Amino acid sequence: MSPRTRGTARAGQYVALLCYLVFLAFPFVWLISTAFKPAPELGSLHPTWIPQHPTLDNFRAAFDEQPLLRAAANSLIAAVSAGIIAVVIATPMAYVTARHRSRLSTAATGWVVVSQAFPFVLLIIPLFLVLKYLHLINTLWGLIMVYVVWSLPFALWMLVGYVRAVPPELEEAAAVDGASRLRTLVSVTAPLLAPGIVATALFAFITAWNEFFFALVLLKTPEKQTLPVVLTHFLGAEGASDLGPLAAAAFLATLPSLVLFAVIQRRITGGMLAGAVKS
């Protein structure tokens, strides 16, 4: 390739990359811009990218219009519980699955794939009846139970990858040195596994924090509802909605998962990549 055509190709790549940047960023920039615009600018027929007179009024109005704090607290309780419980019960199973190839691990992997394919409606109707029987409809506990089971396949998937990354030779060496099985797990395996476990828990947290469908079906009263469900209350019946507070609330609801995702992004993509390539 001549230097000239290579230069043209490079330029073309940069133009393409720029197009992607614009396409990916513009809705998000618009959301933030809308969140900080005062009412007159929101009503203007010629909206601008950058607010002329930025204001925090929309954030105040958002908290006045809907019980956002309570909804955020509900989301936090549900997501933290789901993240912790999912990891606590998934880690031992992931360890066994990763260290011993067996029908169990084949079944576990198969179930991960199958569970992705089922339309949630086929799961939620019977779950609704079961939770109703247990008097757990419209409770956070019912929702947490659903979230734990729902995040288990992916938690297992990620954790199995992390366990496989710990060389069994290390454990064997410790065993040869006379360490007990428990001791080996605690002082050799656990420290190496810890970052992966934390990443998995955070990922389960994010998926629960973002989840909408189960929360919509299971939580009936506004005091119990999670943030995504409460956000939809900002949307008026006929599509008429208070744009500023809507944007402000939506922006706030995104921040926790964006921040956490930025923190664990490499681990998640790494885990996902390992799964995608090896399977």
Added chain:
Amino acid sequence: MTLASATVQSERHDPPGGGPPGKGAARINRSAGTWFLVLPALIPILVLSVGPLLYGIALAFTDAQSGRTRSTQWTGVLNFQDLLHDGLFWDSFRIGLVWAVGVTVPQFVLALGLALLLSQNLRMRWLARALAIIPWAMPEVVVGIMWRLVYNPDAGILNETIRDLGLGDGRDWLTGLATALPAVILVGVWAGMPQTTVALLAGLQNTPHELHEAAALDGAGAWRRFRTVTWPALRPVALSITALNFIWNFNSFALVYVLTNGGPGGRTRLPMLFAYEEAFRYGQFGYAAAMGCVMVAVISVILAVYLVGRLGGGEDR
């Protein structure tokens, strides 16, 4: 036997790095210790996932309704017969297929382009990587709200851009009969690009570098190198990610619920929205479960096609 001795013993028999299950693996599975480790995850899975799924399939053969579940009767295949004649359901099914293909295909093409760009040594690569992650981390509800702000007929940036470019007055994209489905499809493409891009980037890391260089030395152009070196290595990942994307898209709910709630006039009513309304607005649990079964059946066919395609592609590598 204690847990510790059982596991250590079996590990010694287990060939490191996996391989076929040996005697050790067989023994560990029977030991009480392993079950103790596995049960905390297995019980919730069986009770709250596998069980309800089977229960859900059973409900499809009953007249179960919300509020009178005790007097539920077996009705055989009646629900499925009714579904066969339910024009609205098949409309929504057709819309679901159009939506799933309409999202999955451009999503794949765009993600492939982005993944190829990101694997190059370009300057703004980190920014593109960071931005590409945003849609992934956002709650679907927020993605829907965000795009409603973009599509807003008066105060939205899309119509303003159209006006600025002198292309007319713009329109109400989400409530127009002709524009609603394309408009939500665009949002679906945007929202699902990150996972696909990341998966394809992983596939690209698998591409043998030496082959690439050898092909370049032989004078192969970019397209030829892509076709003969990159694509064969990428194919397995590409197949699995498109199949999964298709399934996820076909089953999606939150995005369209927030954007249009199935409107206008049912033009964007995906099967999940239809089944949700049937179950939780009209209380027709049995009928909605039957819809879920039909959706699973179609998805299984697609999975089967995907598996066959994947097996067929195995010889390329």
